[in-house]
Amino acid sequence: MTISIWRYSHLTLAISSSIFILLATLTGIVLAFEPVSNQLKPYAVKNADTFSLSKTIENLKSEYDDIISIEMDKNDFVIATVFTNEGKNETFYINPFTAKKIGNLIEKAPIFKFATNLHRSLFLKSTGRAIIGFISFLLLLMAITGVLLIIKRQGGKKHFFSKIIKEGSNQYYHIIIGRYALIPLIIITISGVYLSLEKFSLLPSDKNVHISNKEISTEASKLNMTDFDLFKSITLNDIECVEFPFSNDVEDYFVLKLKDKELYVNQYNGEVISQKKDGFVTLASSYSMILHTGQGTIIWAIVLLLTCFSILFFMFSGFSMTFDRRKNRIKIKNKFSKDAAEYIILVGSETGSTFGFAKVLYNALIAQGKSVFVSELNTYSSYKKAAHLVVFTSTYGDGEAPANARYFEKLVRTIPQKNKLQYSVVGFGSLNYKSFCKYAIIVDALLQSHQKFIPNLSLRKINNQSFIAFKNWVDFWSKSKGLNLEIEKPEKISHSKLFKVINKSKINSDHSFLIELEPTQKTHFASGDLLSIYPKNTHTERLYSIGKIGNNVLLSIKKHEFGICSNYLNQLKENDMLFADIKQNKAFHFPTSAKEVVMISNGTGIAPFLGMINNENHNHIKTYLFWGGRTKESYQMYSKHIDKAFYNKKLSGIYLSFSNEENQKKYVQNALAENEELISRVLKNKGVIMICGSITMRNGVLETLENISSSKLNIPLNMNQIKTDCY
Amino acid sequence: MKHTLVFKTLPILVITLFVFFGFKNKVNTTSYKCMIQMTNYTGEGAYIAISLLNPDGTYEKTLYIQGDDDEWYSDITEWWKFHGKIRADIDAITGATISGGGRTISVIQIDDDKIDVGYKIRFESAVEDQEYYKDDVEFELTSESVKSKVDGNGFIRYVRIIPQ
Numbered sequence: 001m002t003i004s005i006w007r008y009s010h011l012t013l014a015i016s017s018s019i020f021i022l023l024a025t026l027t028g029i030v031l032a033f034e035p036v037s038n039q040l041k042p043y044a045v046k047n048a049d050t051f052s053l054s055k056t057i058e059n060l061k062s063e064y065d066d067i068i069s070i071e072m073d074k075n076d077f078v079i080a081t082v083f084t085n086e087g088k089n090e091t092f093y094i095n096p097f098t099a100k101k102i103g104n105l106i107e108k109a110p111i112f113k114f115a116t117n118l119h120r121s122l123f124l125k126s127t128g129r130a131i132i133g134f135i136s137f138l139l140l141l142m143a144i145t146g147v148l149l150i151i152k153r154q155g156g157k158k159h160f161f162s163k164i165i166k167e168g169s170n171q172y173y174h175i176i177i178g179r180y181a182l183i184p185l186i187i188i189t190i191s192g193v194y195l196s197l198e199k200f201s202l203l204p205s206d207k208n209v210h211i212s213n214k215e216i217s218t219e220a221s222k223l224n225m226t227d228f229d230l231f232k233s234i235t236l237n238d239i240e241c242v243e244f245p246f247s248n249d250v251e252d253y254f255v256l257k258l259k260d261k262e263l264y265v266n267q268y269n270g271e272v273i274s275q276k277k278d279g280f281v282t283l284a285s286s287y288s289m290i291l292h293t294g295q296g297t298i299i300w301a302i303v304l305l306l307t308c309f310s311i312l313f314f315m316f317s318g319f320s321m322t323f324d325r326r327k328n329r330i331k332i333k334n335k336f337s338k339d340a341a342e343y344i345i346l347v348g349s350e351t352g353s354t355f356g357f358a359k360v361l362y363n364a365l366i367a368q369g370k371s372v373f374v375s376e377l378n379t380y381s382s383y384k385k386a387a388h389l390v391v392f393t394s395t396y397g398d399g400e401a402p403a404n405a406r407y408f409e410k411l412v413r414t415i416p417q418k419n420k421l422q423y424s425v426v427g428f429g430s431l432n433y434k435s436f437c438k439y440a441i442i443v444d445a446l447l448q449s450h451q452k453f454i455p456n457l458s459l460r461k462i463n464n465q466s467f468i469a470f471k472n473w474v475d476f477w478s479k480s481k482g483l484n485l486e487i488e489k490p491e492k493i494s495h496s497k498l499f500k501v502i503n504k505s506k507i508n509s510d511h512s513f514l515i516e517l518e519p520t521q522k523t524h525f526a527s528g529d530l531l532s533i534y535p536k537n538t539h540t541e542r543l544y545s546i547g548k549i550g551n552n553v554l555l556s557i558k559k560h561e562f563g564i565c566s567n568y569l570n571q572l573k574e575n576d577m578l579f580a581d582i583k584q585n586k587a588f589h590f591p592t593s594a595k596e597v598v599m600i601s602n603g604t605g606i607a608p609f610l611g612m613i614n615n616e617n618h619n620h621i622k623t624y625l626f627w628g629g630r631t632k633e634s635y636q637m638y639s640k641h642i643d644k645a646f647y648n649k650k651l652s653g654i655y656l657s658f659s660n661e662e663n664q665k666k667y668v669q670n671a672l673a674e675n676e677e678l679i680s681r682v683l684k685n686k687g688v689i690m691i692c693g694s695i696t697m698r699n700g701v702l703e704t705l706e707n708i709s710s711s712k713l714n715i716p717l718n719m720n721q722i723k724t725d726c727y
Numbered sequence: 728m729k730h731t732l733v734f735k736t737l738p739i740l741v742i743t744l745f746v747f748f749g750f751k752n753k754v755n756t757t758s759y760k761c762m763i764q765m766t767n768y769t770g771e772g773a774y775i776a777i778s779l780l781n782p783d784g785t786y787e788k789t790l791y792i793q794g795d796d797d798e799w800y801s802d803i804t805e806w807w808k809f810h811g812k813i814r815a816d817i818d819a820i821t822g823a824t825i826s827g828g829g830r831t832i833s834v835i836q837i838d839d840d841k842i843d844v845g846y847k848i849r850f851e852s853a854v855e856d857q858e859y860y861k862d863d864v865e866f867e868l869t870s871e872s873v874k875s876k877v878d879g880n881g882f883i884r885y886v887r888i889i890p891q
Contacts, residue, residue, distance in 0.1 A: 066891065068760070068832050081832075083891060089758055089834035117798060125798070126856055199855075205769050246762045246832060247889050255830075 006152070010145040013138050014318055020122075020135040025311045027119035032305035034112045035075075035294040039301075043077040043093040043103050049237035051096050056236060058226045059099035071241045074296035078236060079105065096236060126200075133196025139311075140189035146178055152397060163720070170317035170324075181310040184303050191288035198285055206279035210264070213272050225254075228270030234258075325352055332359055332374045335366065339384040341373035344421070348377040348393030348405030348439065354428050357470055358392050364474070364485040377405035377443075382415055388481065389423040389453065391443055399438030409446060417452040424457040426473060430464055431719050437461040456480060464587055468543055468727035469695070496534075496579040497521060501572050502552060507559060510634040512604050515569060517553040517578070527611030528588035528725065531555060532581040535568040543583065545692060545725055547611030549641070553582075556607035556638075588690070588725040590618060596687035597621055598679065600701055602628040602668050605693025606638055608725065613645040624653040624678065628668030628697065630660040653678070668697060669704040679705065680712035683721060691724045698726040755839040758891040759873060763793070763850070764830040764884045771855040772824025773882045774799055775863075776806040777835060782845030786810075789817055790835040790848070794824045802853040805861050827882075834891065842868050852882045 014021075053070075056078075060067050064082040068089075071079040080099075081091040093103045108116075121128035151157055153175070154164070164175050197203050225231065238258055245252035245267040253273055254265035260283070264273040278286075294301030332355070338344070343365055347358045358374050365372045373383070377393065396402045401409070425447065427440025440459060447453040457477055462469045471487055478485035499517040507513045517531075527548040535542070542565040547554040559566045572578065590612045591597060599609040606627055613623055625642070629635055635656060645651040655675060657666040672679055682689065689705065691698050702717070709717040763775060774794035781787045786809035794800070801807045810817075825831045837848075850864035860881030866872050876887045 068834070083758070083834070087758060087891070089891075121798075123798075199771060243830075243832060246760060246887060 006145045006148045010142055010149060011318075011322060013142045013145070014315070017135045017138045018315060018319075020131060021139060021311065022315065023122065024119055024132060024135065025308050025315075027115040028308040029305060030115040031112060031119060032294060032301050032308060034108075035296065035301040036298050038075050038106055039296070039298050041075070041077075041103070041106060044075065045078065045095045045097065045102075048078055048096050049076060050235050052232055053234040053236065053239065053242065054226045054228065054231035056096040056099075057231065059096065060094075061226070063099040067244050069241060069243045070239070072236050072239050074290065076296070120195075129196055129199050133193055133199075136189050136192035136196065140186065140193060143182060143185045143189060147182060150175055150178060170321050174314060174317045174321065177310045177313060181307050181314075184307040185311070187291050188304065188307060191292040194284060194288040195292060198288075203281055203285075206281045208277050208279040208282075210262070210274040210276040212274040222268050223270055225267065225270065228265070230263075230265060230270055230272065332362060334373050334375075336371040336373050338373045338375070338381055338386075341371045341383070342385055343370055343372040343388045343390070344383050344386045345372060345374045345390045345392065346377045346380060346408075347374065348391070348402045348408065348443070350394055350396045350402035353465060354392050354394050357426075357428070357465075360470075360487050361390065361474065361485075364478075364487045365483075368483060368485065370483075377401075377408035378411075380408055380411040380415065382417055383421070384418060386419060386421055388456070389421040389447075390477075391423065391425045391440075391447070392428065393425070393440050393443055394428045395433075395435060395437055395439035397435075399435040399442070401439055401442075405439070405443075408443070412446055412450060417450075420452050420454055422456040423447050423453045424455070424477060425459050426470075427459060427461045428465060429461065431722070431724065433719075436463075463724065466727070472695075472727065496581055497523060499553065499578055499580050501574055501576045501578070503574065504572060505637050507570065508634050508637050510603065510630050511559045512634065512637070513557055513559065513570060514607075514637055515555050515557060515572065516549065517555070517580070519551070519553070520577075523551075523582060525553070525582045525584070526589050527615065528590065528608045529585050530583040532583050533565055533569070533578070535565045545585075545588070545605070545608045546582070547607040547609065547641075549611055549614060554607060554610055554641075556604035556610075558604050585725065588692070588723055590615065590690075591688040591723070592618065592621070594621060594688040595685060596624070596682045598624045598626065598682050598687065598689045600626045600668060600672070600689065600691045600693075602693040602697045605697075605726075608692055609690070610638065610641040613651045614641060614648075615650075618650065622652045623650065624655070624682075625651060626655045626657075626668050626671055628657045628659065628666075628671070628693075631658055632661060667700065669700040672701065672704045672708070676708045676712060679708050683709055683718070684713055687721065689722050691722065691726060693726060695726045698724055756836045757839055758834050758836055759888050760832060760891055761791070761835050762830060762832045762887045763825060764886075765825050765827055765882055766879075766884045768827040768854070768857075768882055770827065770857055772826045772829075773852050773854045774803055774824060775853075775883070776803045776810075776849075776851045777833075778806055778809070778849050778851070779837065779841065780847040780849055780865075782847075784847070787846075789815060790820065790837070791833050792817055792821045793831060793833070795821045799853075799855060802855070802859060803851050804853075804859055806851050837868065837873075842870055842873065850879070850883060850886060852879075854882060858882075 056070060057067070060070070060080060060082065065085055065087070066083040068081040068083070073079055077093050078096050079091060080094045081089070083089055090101075091105060092101045093105070094100060095102050117123055120132055122131060124131070151160060154160055154162060161179065164172060194203075234256075239256065240259065241255075241257040243255040243257075245254060250266075250268060253267055254263075256263040256265055260278050262276045262278070264275070265271070266273055290296065291300070294304045334341075345358050345361060347354050349355055362372050362374050371385075373386075377391070393405060394402050425440050425444040427437030429437040429440070437459075440461065444459040448455060457473075457480060460473045462473070474485055474487050498520045500520055501515065502518050503514075503516040505514040525546060525548060527546060529546045530543045531546050531553055533542050533544070544555045544557065547556070555569075557566050557569055559570050588608065599612065601609055609625055612618065613625065627635070627638075635658075642651065642654060646654070655671045657668050657671040658664045659667055679689075683705075691701055702722070705722070706717045709715060761777070765773060772794070775792070776789065777791040778786050779788040779790055786806070789806070789810055792800075801811065820835075822831060822833055846868045847865060848868055849862060851859070851861055852863040853859040858881065860883075863881040863883045864877050864879045864886045866877050872888075874889045876885050878885045
């Protein structure tokens with residue numbers, strides 16, 4: 001419940017205040033340079049801060065006619081206002097050791113004047129100040145809701161600073177930068193709000209008053225002001241400002257403004273007449289000013305500058321995430337009402353992406369003349385004619401229901417169902433999360449315990465929205481219903497490119513062959529990307545993992561007896577042309593930042609690895625290839641590419657396992673277990689393990705890796721080190 | 728005959744003397760220390776314009792401005808009618824605003840020939856979103872008044888002034 005409120009308010013706040021925040025941020029960037037440029041001016045005198053006030057006065061007295069005030073500014077420059085011997089009144093920076101003028105007061109550059117004005121009042125005077133103060137408050141709220149969102153997402157306060165799982169770069173950096181910029185951001189906004197409140201006199205006034213010193217000595221001692229004990233003991237670092245007595249009248253006194261109090265000092269005997277301590281409000285104002293503007297410290301000014309840049313990034317990444325979410329929200333227009341449909345599809349999704357899959361199934365069923373109704377889990381109701389229920393759901397956070405499935409559990413328990421429904425549940429998620437598809441497991445268990453629901457297929461979990469895995473499930477499901485569904489990937493317009501066949505191997509004993517294609521136009525892709533092919537006269541997409549050899553696409557294909565696409569590809573000859581698309585698959589690109597990479601595959605799953613081990617840019621990374629096939633003969637066709645990599649020292653080890661050889665009955669996971677030293681070392685050294693091939697193989701391999709990790713390293717397998725592309 | 732000569736020469740003599748002294752006494756100016764003590768009002772720092780008024784009561788010159796952000800100058804209404812038109816360079820005679828309860832010492836320059844001839848000095852004060860006082864402090868410049876203390880009617884508690 002709460003998560004959605006926080007996200008909603010985080011977004012609403014951002015939208016409503018974005019233009020003003022943008023203005024304030026851009027001007028803030030400009031203004032951050034002001035304290036820096038002031039600090040770099042050469043008016044700071046070394047050791048001036050430890051120089052005594054009385055010496056400073058003495059020096060000034062001998063140099064000038066009369067002194068009006070001495071000030072130590074935020075940059076630690078000493079400013080004196082004096083009458084020069086020519087009778088002129090001047091204010092300038094001095095060197096306290098010599099009392100000589102060392103420079104005129106810094107004049108605020110026009111650009112800073114302009115930016116300051118825009119920053120604090122948008123040139124709208126009080127109205128503008130009120131707006132900016134309010135916006136600052138909104139930004140504070142955003143920072144707070146942001147913290148809550150991070151805590152929620154990371155699964156508790158304790159994990160606030162633990163590793164973030166990368167799903168998209170916008171999201172990833174929004175959180176990463178959010179964690180670091182958080183504290184300065186909160187400081188900026190609180191001080192900003194404080195300064196605005198001060199401008200509108202909405203703060204309690206400082207109640208401290210001057211308290212007279214009762215023990216004023218009566219003796220009319222007359223001392224030279226440079227002999228006052230007080231002035232001797234005070235250094236320039238202690239003072240903010242010293243105002244000299246206005247006239248020679250005994251009623252006129254020195255006003256010493258120190259860091260935390262104000263003193264009135266008799267001008268003839270140096271006694272403190274009265275003093276006033278700064279109250280909380282005064283101190284808070286002065287700190288707000290320093291913290292908000294960065295006056296006097298370059299480092300803080302730079303922190304402020306970086307924070308401004310991070311706000312710009314938050315705006316950009318935040319809005320692009322929102323737009324992505326909008327795009328994913330596919331609207332489905334139901335042809336049948338809930339009580340008329342035979343098939344019910346219910347969707348639970350946080351970001352809307354799961355709806356795409358529901359739509360694919362919906363279209364396929366409608367094409368077969370079936371009556372279907374699609375809705376969100378939250379709208380669960382009674383279904384008069386329904387016989388089949390399908391639930392597609394993602395998981396939020398640590399096994400929680402996604403936004404539109406929050407009431408499902410309660411509804412299932414309270415709403416009576418007339419018919420018995422056959423159900424099956426598909427969970428969408430990422431193996432990178434500990435609680436992979438956890439909510440789908442909960443839904444599955446919930447339905448299982450319900451009298452009116454009969455399990456049809458067991459729960460299927462789909463990693464990283466793999467369309468191949470989804471298609472696999474659909475085939476399985478439609479068979480169980482006695483249907484023959486053709487599903488289509490929800491595609492935007494197809495940008496098919498033309499490829500030329502360069503080379504095609506003969507079919508081997510495993511019914512597999514290699515085919516090398518050359519793009520006819522400039523195409524960017526990497527090993528691990530997918531090639532999408534629509535064979536003639538079909539609307540069904542087939543996807544193959546690409547190995548990039550030079551600039552060509554290498555595919556390894558298993559021919560199925562009735563496979564339309566594999567047969568179509570098998571009959572191609574050299575120089576034949578075909579249309580295909582390249583689908584980026586960043587999740588399975590070669591990890592260039594790892595030191596060691598283990599590649600595990602079976603059958604035709606070797607294709608992307610053939611490209612990776614022959615890429616000249618991966619020189620410094622050690623690679624080990626595990627491959628499992630039926631017989632030695634089935635390996636022959638790949639050996640050319642592997643020998644080449646070996647010869648060029650791109651491959652550090654190859655481990656083959658044959659499951660159907662006379663003297664060997666070994667699977668790839670057996671080879672892993674035999675080389676557990678290597679595997680545990682790679683895991684320990686933050687290497688990456690890539691798996692490509694069948695799902696059965698993947699499950700076996702993951703189990704073996706888990707065993708190695710827990711027995712050798714005493715830690716559970718870290719899924720962030722695993723990349724998979726399995727079907 | 729002699730009389731006519733006197734009548735003819737006297738004006739010439741007077742004019743000559745006038746011109747002569749006029750050039751020689753290139754009008755002396757005196758610096759005055761001027762302290763403004765504010766009342767304990769709450770709110771923003773006050774903007775204060777110190778101006779010289781001629782015997783007719785019209786503005787002649789800006790002597791000092793407390794407040795260095797010209798965004799707010801138009802709040803000092805009467806003075807702005809004068810200064811807003813000519814926009815004389817006042818950079819050298821501006822200081823920071825003064826907050827409630829505060830005091831500030833500034834130095835102003837007044838030509839000696841403005842003393843004891845009916846010229847006046849005026850302190851106007853304005854605080855953001857609060858009142859504006861056209862004559863918070865206003866008094867005639869005499870050799871007595873330029874070393875005195877004058878109470879204010881608005882944000883200013885009193886003004887003290889002494890020749891330097």
